[in-house]
Amino acid sequence: MKKVLFGLLKVALPIALGVxxxxxxxxxxxxxxxxxxxxxxxxxxxxxxxxxxxLGWLSHxxxxxxxxxxxxxxxxxxxxxxxxxxxxxGYFMNMLLPRAGEASRAVTLYRSEGVPFERGFGTxxxxxxxxxxxxxxxxxxxxxxxxxxxxxxQERIAQFRAGQTQGADQEPSFWLPVILGAxxxxxxxxxxxxxxxxxxxxxxxxxxRGFIAGVxxxxxxxxxxxxxxxxxxxxxxxxxxxxxxxxxxxxxxxLPPAGILAGFLAGSVGIVLVQGGIGVFPxxxxxxVGMYMAPPEGGGLIRPDALAMGWLLWVAQTLMIIVLGGLxxxxxxxxxxxxAA
Numbered sequence: 433m434k435k436v437l438f439g440l441l442k443v444a445l446p447i448a449l450g451v452x453x454x455x456x457x458x459x460x461x462x463x464x465x466x467x468x469x470x471x472x473x474x475x476x477x478x479x480x481x482x483x484x485x486x487l488g489w490l491s492h493x494x495x496x497x498x499x500x501x502x503x504x505x506x507x508x509x510x511x512x513x514x515x516x517x518x519x520x521x522g523y524f525m526n527m528l529l530p531r532a533g534e535a536s537r538a539v540t541l542y543r544s545e546g547v548p549f550e551r552g553f554g555t556x557x558x559x560x561x562x563x564x565x566x567x568x569x570x571x572x573x574x575x576x577x578x579x580x581x582x583x584x585x586q587e588r589i590a591q592f593r594a595g596q597t598q599g600a601d602q603e604p605s606f607w608l609p610v611i612l613g614a615x616x617x618x619x620x621x622x623x624x625x626x627x628x629x630x631x632x633x634x635x636x637x638x639x640x641r642g643f644i645a646g647v648x649x650x651x652x653x654x655x656x657x658x659x660x661x662x663x664x665x666x667x668x669x670x671x672x673x674x675x676x677x678x679x680x681x682x683x684x685x686x687l688p689p690a691g692i693l694a695g696f697l698a699g700s701v702g703i704v705l706v707q708g709g710i711g712v713f714p715x716x717x718x719x720x721v722g723m724y725m726a727p728p729e730g731g732g733l734i735r736p737d738a739l740a741m742g743w744l745l746w747v748a749q750t751l752m753i754i755v756l757g758g759l760x761x762x763x764x765x766x767x768x769x770x771x772a773a
Contacts, residue, residue, distance in 0.1 A: 454711040456715075457739060464729075465728065465729075469737075472737040472740035475682065477679070480679045481680050485752045487673040487676060490669055491670055494665045495666055496515040497512060497658075499518075499519065501655045502559070503552070503555060511544075517763060518538075519537060520761075521757060522534060522537030522540070523757045524753060524754065525537075526708070527708050527750070534560075543764075543768060544768075570667065570671070570693065574697050577690035578694055671696055674699065678741065681737055681740065681744070683737045684725070688724060691721055695717050698720040702716040713742060714743040714746050715739070716742070717745065718742045722734050725737075
């Protein structure tokens with residue numbers, strides 16, 4: 433019962449936070465600004481958004497190809513389409529359950545290619561480490577371009593916090609030690625259960641060995657050049673996807689490169705914080721992108737057209753994952769049934 437309750441909370445709490453942020457950012461707009469928000473939706477050029485989706489799809493195909501390179505040093509020659517369907521199935525499952533995508537991706541490849549779960553999962557974790565380096569590199573470049581905007585960013589954060597705590601009985605600083613303490617207790621409890629349960633400890637050690645094997649596969653891959661090219665290509669396509677999507681609205685099409693990179697980074701953080709980025713991705717993008725545009729008429733925290741742009745980008749990416757990921761899941765399921773028959 434506790435396990436079921438914990439699983440429900442893992443799903444419900446991020447979604448609840450995302451839904452709350454949807455209403456929060458909408459509530460920051462006055463009546464005129466809400467009208468401007470829906471007017472901006474009507475002005476969207478869907479061809480640019482289609483280009484955005486196409487670039488996103490190419491990035492996922494490149495990721496599938498890169499994964500094949502990681503598995504080869506382990507003795508697994510994986511068919512490209514099986515790798516691709518596993519990647520897309522993982523993205524689809526991540527929309528439903530937090531952090532379920534990595535496990536379902538490894539399970540899918542095990543069922544289609546016989547790659548042991550621990551090895552497949554280990555290479556996925558190794559990929560995540562490489563991707564984190566890329567994201568931090570983009571963050572460093574973005575920060576170097578934002579030095580003149582740091583004061584304005586601090587002002588926006590202060591405004592956001594003031595809006596959250598207005599009328600509250602506790603000071604914002606009260607919650608920081610509470611949250612940190614809860615995280616620390618959670619880590620201690622997790623370590624205790626892993627150490628005292630032999631089966632769980634064995635599974636954890638298998639996962640660690642899989643991760644080490646995944647890191648080793650990065651270093652031992654025979655196609656190091658191809659791995660580097662695909663890694664750069666994946667993240668270039670991510671940025672290009674965001675960049676092209678910005679042109680869907682006339683008012684955001686004039687953003688400078690520094691603003692586009694800052695918006696991309698804000699959206700990436702939003703996706704990491706909340707399952708699927710619901711509520712957070714559009715809000716964060718609007719907050720950051722709005723710093724490179726004229727202040728909103730009538731005052732307020734965000735520009736309606738910047739918020740509309742955040743939502744358009746989020747909807748385009750989410751629909752792509754739902755449609756293509758769902759299709760991959762369907763094809764994998766049908767293939768498995770045909771093999772069983």
